[in-house]
Amino acid sequence: MPGSAPSLFTILLAGGRSRRTGELLGPKGLVELRGVPFLLRQVQALRTLGLMPVVVTGFHHEAYAGALAGAAARIVRNPDPDRGPFSSLQCGLELCLKDRGFSGGLFVLPLDVPVPSGRVFEILREGGGGTHAAIPTHQGRGGHPVWLPRPIAENLLAVADGPDARLDRQLSAWAGRGAVRRLAVPDGDVLLDLNTEGAWRAYLDLHD
Numbered sequence: 001m002p003g004s005a006p007s008l009f010t011i012l013l014a015g016g017r018s019r020r021t022g023e024l025l026g027p028k029g030l031v032e033l034r035g036v037p038f039l040l041r042q043v044q045a046l047r048t049l050g051l052m053p054v055v056v057t058g059f060h061h062e063a064y065a066g067a068l069a070g071a072a073a074r075i076v077r078n079p080d081p082d083r084g085p086f087s088s089l090q091c092g093l094e095l096c097l098k099d100r101g102f103s104g105g106l107f108v109l110p111l112d113v114p115v116p117s118g119r120v121f122e123i124l125r126e127g128g129g130g131t132h133a134a135i136p137t138h139q140g141r142g143g144h145p146v147w148l149p150r151p152i153a154e155n156l157l158a159v160a161d162g163p164d165a166r167l168d169r170q171l172s173a174w175a176g177r178g179a180v181r182r183l184a185v186p187d188g189d190v191l192l193d194l195n196t197e198g199a200w201r202a203y204l205d206l207h208d
Contacts, residue, residue: 008103008125009074010051010145011092012042014111015058015081025200027060028112030067033208037067038111045115047072051107054095056088085110086165093157097150104130106153108167109145112194114203116187121145127183133174134181136190142182143190146171152179 018027025031029039036044039055046053053073057064058081065075076095078088089108096106105128107121120136124147128134134147146167148156152174159165164173174180194200 008051008106009054009092009096009099010046010107010109011089011096012039012046012053012055012073012109012111013085013088013092014039014060014064015056015078015088015091016085016111017059017081025197027063028194028200029060029064031200031204033204039064040067040071042109042111042115043068043071043073049115049118049121051121054092056092058088083161084165086159086167087161089167090157090159093153097153097157102150105147105149107145107147110193112192113144114189114192114194116145116185116189120185120187120190123183123185127181132179132181133171134183135171136185136187137182138185138188138191141191143192145190 014029029037031038033041043053043055055064055068055073055075056078057075058078061077068075074095076091078091080087096102105125109115124134124136124145128147128149130149131151132149133152135142156170159170164170171180194203
């Protein structure tokens, strides 16, 4: 399994406002599935795979930290989440890169993409290695999580605010240098995006 070492981090981006989740559902990380907040389920799923979750909070820090009380996860707060999700990614990268146990790379997963199977993480880590970023694809479409090797992670940490301060644009630039691999995976969950109230309700109907 990819997480045989506890220092293999997965940055879980949870710094947004959850504006599109809807007033009835509230912050997406607190949406309950079988009585458990979704954020906690994400953390538990990553830990089951042997990965160390690094949860980057922002607008809902207090609520999310409370939901994770006692959970085996690292939590870092984005002090200025209005700067956008890339700034949250950089907060997570800073924590991971400074850790003495940091390995050759890490995964990045938005909160609203359910944790896929362990095989996905294996394919990405093995296919990307220490030099290439890796993006999972299913039926020709790209998804998450993304594997970032140390050199690319360090470069992303140094990106200044601006129109290019987006992970997709940065990966496109690295792809132009031949440093990104798109790898087919068997798990369609990599394409899920629970970013609206309708998507959440459909997901809950299937899994609750």
